[in-house]
Amino acid sequence: LEMERELVEAIRSGQLVLHYQPIVDGRTGAVASVESLVRWQHPQRGLQYPGSFIPVAEDSGLIREIGLWTLEAACQQLARWKTLGRHPGSIAVNLSAINFKDSALIDQLTELIQAYGVGKGELTIELTESTVMTDTEASLKTIQALRGLGVSLAVDDFGTGYSSLAYLKVLRPRRLKIDRSFVRDLPDDPDDCVLVKAVLGLAEALDIDVVAEGVETEAQRDFLLQAKCVQQQGYLHAKPMPPEQIGGLLRTWP
Ligand code: G
Ligand code: G
Ligand code: NA
Ligand code: MN
Numbered sequence: 001l002e003m004e005r006e007l008v009e010a011i012r013s014g015q016l017v018l019h020y021q022p023i024v025d026g027r028t029g030a031v032a033s034v035e036s037l038v039r040w041q042h043p044q045r046g047l048q049y050p051g052s053f054i055p056v057a058e059d060s061g062l063i064r065e066i067g068l069w070t071l072e073a074a075c076q077q078l079a080r081w082k083t084l085g086r087h088p089g090s091i092a093v094n095l096s097a098i099n100f101k102d103s104a105l106i107d108q109l110t111e112l113i114q115a116y117g118v119g120k121g122e123l124t125i126e127l128t129e130s131t132v133m134t135d136t137e138a139s140l141k142t143i144q145a146l147r148g149l150g151v152s153l154a155v156d157d158f159g160t161g162y163s164s165l166a167y168l169k170v171l172r173p174r175r176l177k178i179d180r181s182f183v184r185d186l187p188d189d190p191d192d193c194v195l196v197k198a199v200l201g202l203a204e205a206l207d208i209d210v211v212a213e214g215v216e217t218e219a220q221r222d223f224l225l226q227a228k229c230v231q232q233q234g235y236l237h238a239k240p241m242p243p244e245q246i247g248g249l250l251r252t253w254p
Contacts, residue, residue: 007056007062010042016040016041029237034090034091035091035126036091036094037240038066057096081247092126093123097127101135106146118150124174129160132155133171143171143173154211160181177212182199183212196229210229213234215236
């Protein structure tokens with residue numbers, strides 16, 4: 001309850017910040033797009049990571065405000081970068097299942113896109129596999145509405161939940177992110193090698209982009225490149241960083 005009260009204050013007084021982790025072309029290191037990750041700049045305890053407060057926000061309902069705040073902050077940052085002649089490709093925002101199932105989401109996004117001049121494909125919503133793969137009928141409606149707004153869908157932590165391949169075909173996300181637990185033991189674990197290649201083959205057949213998460217070593221990077229997984233994210237390439245640090249790495253725009 002103490003934390004709940006602090007979180008309300010944090011939202012109100014601007015203590016939440018977004019950091020950005022690049023998704024790069026593993027061949028060149030060039031930034032292909034970015035993922036936003038929320039942090040809480042706590043006045044006493046310092047920088048807090050989402051694992052310490054997102055679950056509290058989900059239980060208390062505050063996640064609705066945080067979800068809207070992150071979407072607006074990301075759209076604002078996108079517009080700022082474009083004004084500065086930089087472009088992140090696409091900004092991904094992580095949303096909780098509660099946000100995805102919120103009937104206000106599409107109206108909120110419609111307003112933000114208008115207010116900040118967000119172009120088609122410039123905003124991506126990142127959701128866990130279990131969020132999109134449960135209640136698929138409702139999910140499909142929301143995903144179609146997102147698509148209509150030019151907002152892309154990325155399925156996060158792919159492989160850790162239960163995925164029906166049939167639903168993947170129906171829901172057609174723009175991007176799958178292979179969970180880092182499958183990347184960690186590459187290229188030594190033959191099972192993981194086969195799994196990663198299988199996901200890549202499946203995604204190619206369905207025309208879905210793949211991002212490998214948690215790339216920490218050159219051996220992982222090189223295995224993935226050989227398997228034609230070009231888009232990579234992880235500490236080998238870049239850690240999450242504040243917007244002023246990443247700005248210079250973005251491609252010039254227009
Ligand atoms: O930033 P970090 O690597 O600690 O992120 C840990 C987890 O928190 C990840 O699963 C990530 O998806 C989640 N997360 C990060 N930012 C946000 C956010 O803005 N909203 C929600 N709901 N989850 C987030
Ligand atoms: O669930 P999600 O994929 O959104 O989680 C993102 C989290 O993963 C962030 O907390 C980020 O700091 C972390 N992360 C990003 N790259 C790496 C990596 O190479 N190794 C590890 N262990 N964590 C990473
Ligand atoms: Na994510
Ligand atoms: Mn993930």
